[in-house]
Amino acid sequence: MAAALRIAAVVADRNCVVAYAARPSPTSSFVAGFYGRNGKSLSFQSTLPSLICLRRQYSSLIALPKGLSLIPVVRSQTAEVIGKPTVLVAEKLGDAGLQLLKEVANVDCSYNLTHEELCVKISLCDALIVRSGTKVTREVFEASNGRLKVVGRAGVGIDNVDLQAATELGCLVVNAPTANTVAAAEHGIALLAAMARNIPQANASLKEGKWQRNKYTGVSMVDKIIAVMGFGKVGTEVARRAKGLGLNVIAHDPYAPADRARALGVELVSFDEALARADFISLHMPLTPATKKVFNDETFGKIKRGVRIINVARGGVIDEEALVRALDNGIVAQAALDVFTEEPPEKSNKLVQHENVIVTPHLGASTAEAQEGVAVEIAQAVVGALQGELAATAVNAPMVPAEVLTELAPYVNLAERLGRLAVQLVSGGSGVKDVKVTYSSARSSDDLDTRLLRAMIVKGIIEPVSDTFINLVNADYVSKQRGLRISEERQPSDGALDVPLDSIQVKIANVESKFASAISDSGDITLEGKVKDGVAHLSKVGAFSVDISLEGSIILCRQVDQPGMIGKVGSLLGEENVNISFMSVGRISPRKKAVMAIGVDDEPSKSVLRRIGAISAIEEFVYLKL
Numbered sequence: 118m119a120a121a122l123r124i125a126a127v128v129a130d131r132n133c134v135v136a137y138a139a140r141p142s143p144t145s146s147f148v149a150g151f152y153g154r155n156g157k158s159l160s161f162q163s164t165l166p167s168l169i170c171l172r173r174q175y176s177s178l179i180a181l182p183k184g185l186s187l188i189p190v191v192r193s194q195t196a197e198v199i200g201k202p203t204v205l206v207a208e209k210l211g212d213a214g215l216q217l218l219k220e221v222a223n224v225d226c227s228y229n230l231t232h233e234e235l236c237v238k239i240s241l242c243d244a245l246i247v248r249s250g251t252k253v254t255r256e257v258f259e260a261s262n263g264r265l266k267v268v269g270r271a272g273v274g275i276d277n278v279d280l281q282a283a284t285e286l287g288c289l290v291v292n293a294p295t296a297n298t299v300a301a302a303e304h305g306i307a308l309l310a311a312m313a314r315n316i317p318q319a320n321a322s323l324k325e326g327k328w329q330r331n332k333y334t335g336v337s338m339v340d341k342i343i344a345v346m347g348f349g350k351v352g353t354e355v356a357r358r359a360k361g362l363g364l365n366v367i368a369h370d371p372y373a374p375a376d377r378a379r380a381l382g383v384e385l386v387s388f389d390e391a392l393a394r395a396d397f398i399s400l401h402m403p404l405t406p407a408t409k410k411v412f413n414d415e416t417f418g419k420i421k422r423g424v425r426i427i428n429v430a431r432g433g434v435i436d437e438e439a440l441v442r443a444l445d446n447g448i449v450a451q452a453a454l455d456v457f458t459e460e461p462p463e464k465s466n467k468l469v470q471h472e473n474v475i476v477t478p479h480l481g482a483s484t485a486e487a488q489e490g491v492a493v494e495i496a497q498a499v500v501g502a503l504q505g506e507l508a509a510t511a512v513n514a515p516m517v518p519a520e521v522l523t524e525l526a527p528y529v530n531l532a533e534r535l536g537r538l539a540v541q542l543v544s545g546g547s548g549v550k551d552v553k554v555t556y557s558s559a560r561s562s563d564d565l566d567t568r569l570l571r572a573m574i575v576k577g578i579i580e581p582v583s584d585t586f587i588n589l590v591n592a593d594y595v596s597k598q599r600g601l602r603i604s605e606e607r608q609p610s611d612g613a614l615d616v617p618l619d620s621i622q623v624k625i626a627n628v629e630s631k632f633a634s635a636i637s638d639s640g641d642i643t644l645e646g647k648v649k650d651g652v653a654h655l656s657k658v659g660a661f662s663v664d665i666s667l668e669g670s671i672i673l674c675r676q677v678d679q680p681g682m683i684g685k686v687g688s689l690l691g692e693e694n695v696n697i698s699f700m701s702v703g704r705i706s707p708r709k710k711a712v713m714a715i716g717v718d719d720e721p722s723k724s725v726l727r728r729i730g731a732i733s734a735i736e737e738f739v740y741l742k743l
């Protein structure tokens with residue numbers, strides 16, 4: 118196989134950054150990229166044989182600012198075997214993983230690339246492997262010009278990868294979700310002990326020649342209460358270890374199965390109870406819109422005074438300014454932080470410099486063992502994906518024939534929305550474990566592929582509470598990992614054969630509901646939906662028939678059926694300029710109990726929701742976001 122030399126070069130100027138790459142072989146192609154001040158990228162391919170020609174072509178393509186000189190700075194040279202895929206490893210990866218990659222690919226290990234350099238290099242690569250330190254933005258996906266097939270995140274959190282852009286641009290993203298769990302848990306415990314016994318401060322003091330035995334008296338852990346916030350893979354391992362240290366463990370995770378907690382002797386509690394009871398709080402939830410700054414001034418107002426906080430999850434779950442205030446006024450006695458909103462944080466960052474805070478530079482996953490494990494896990498996933506296999510740890514990219522996708526599109530939407538609504542009806546602490554889906558259809562099983570619908574129900578149930586992006590590829594894997602059992606049933610209907618489905622029913626079994634009327638006769642939270650004129654509709658809540666399009670958000674109220682109710686609720690919403698899109702009342706018999714479903718385009722304020730709840734005929738209500 119012929120070998121070719123690849124040279125990547127970068128030129129910077131006050132007004133713009135120019136980058137280009139070339140293979141100096143007459144037959145190989147050049148790829149060049151231009152990055153303007155506005156962040157827009159432009160790239161082209163050419164078979165021109167020299168960098169000089171490339172520069173000429175480049176000059177004619179864009180108006181170069183006067184005085185701009187193109188002085189190439191060679192950043193890397195990689196021997197590339199033509200015919201093999203090229204994998205760019207942009208952050209340090211364990212040797213075992215590199216070896217696996219080298220068996221099938223050209224491997225370019227280029228660390229500390231600037232964003233612009235990454236955007237140039239990416240157009241020459243089929244796969245990219247990163248940790249949390251590289252931002253894989255839309256610009257990177259666009260700059261790849263369709264060559265990039267897979268991004269491997271050597272770790273769990275994928276908040277540094279623009280998944281939407283990856284999916285839109287047809288690039289698979291895979292992660293390594295299990296290999297660093299123990300390392301992260303061990304780091305959490307290490308920080309807990311180091312914080313409680315002032316080890317970093319005492320170590321620094323002694324190295325300065327001081328002997329301050331009284332100053333560094335610590336606190337004991339035994340018999341204290343630790344609250345594990347997020348009882349997933351890492352949280353569970355932290356709980357297990359904390360018990361070994363004699364701590365009493367409580368946990369808050371609205372979606373964790375109660376039996377897993379029970380088996381470990383861990384008490385699942387509400388968020389507020391965790392705050393009120395804990396002496397130590399250890400954070401292990403993902404960074405999602407729901408958990409962003411979930412620790413803020415209001416939260417610190419409810420917390421037990423003198424609490425000690427450990428964060429090895431993501432910096433963004435804490436409002437860092439609020440934590441500084443809580444430390445300054447003694448609400449929080451100490452904090453131990455491995456992660457920050459901005460990484461690396463400024464040297465002057467108030468938390469980093471705070472005397473009651475100990476810090477590490479995002480080291481949770483950084484053990485030799487975890488990094489070897491992660492490297493192998495991600496290398497196998499990337500190699501598999503390059504060879505066209507379905508990756509078990511894929512976090513995006515649905516792979517369904519286009520014609521099936523077109524036909525099922527409105528049902529896919531319905532399925533996800535039913536899942537999303539159903540999980541919001543579960544009351545905290547119940548734990549979702551069993552989901553039953555019933556498809557009512559006139560078609561035979563062979564003519565109806567429900568995998569995508571099932572995946573979308575799983576997506577609706579899990580995504581709001583996780584940083585995992587669910588699709589057809591990974592839905593079953595993720596459900597299994599979370600102990601979520603999805604059973605599917607077909608119900609023959611006498612509807613038309615050209616319509617794939619008459620209805621989809623989603624039942625969440627063995628849970629309590631925030632909205633008791635959603636519990637059907639079978640004792641499960643039950644929602645049913647249909648597609649009408651291409652639009653997803655909610656058709657049943659518990660035993661009550663309703664008819665409301667699944668757009669915007671929904672308020673469900675149970676009331677005593679009587680005249681004027683629609684008007685009362687409608688005018689309260691109207692007063693706050695909340696636009697009602699749909700309204701529907703389902704009742705079992707006149708003047709008895711009824712369920713009113715109201716679709717709203719805008720989010721009602723807490724006060725208007727309180728006022729709706731205060732209407733005397735309304736017995737219960739819930740606000741659900743789609």
Ligand SMILES: NC(=O)c1ccc[n+]([C@@H]2O[C@H](COP(=O)([O-])OP(=O)(O)OC[C@H]3O[C@@H](n4cnc5c(N)ncnc54)[C@H](O)[C@@H]3O)[C@@H](O)[C@H]2O)c1
Pocket residue numbers: 273274275294297298301346347348349350351352369370371372373401402403404407408429430431455456479480481482483582583584
């Ligand atoms: N510091 C590090 O180096 C390091 C290493 C590994 C993982 N992590 C981070 O730790 C976190 C947990 O990782 P994991 O592998 O255990 O993930 P996981 O998905 O197994 O667990 C996360 C848990 O959080 C729960 N959760 C979701 N929303 C919640 C909320 N609002 N309140 C309480 N719990 C909520 C989920 O139900 C789930 O059980 C992630 O953010 C991950 O990126 C950091």
Ligand SMILES: O=C(O)[C@H](O)COP(=O)(O)O
Pocket residue numbers: 248249250271272273274275297479480481482483
């Ligand atoms: O999400 C993760 O896996 C951890 O935060 C580890 O990130 P890292 O690979 O950058 O250490």
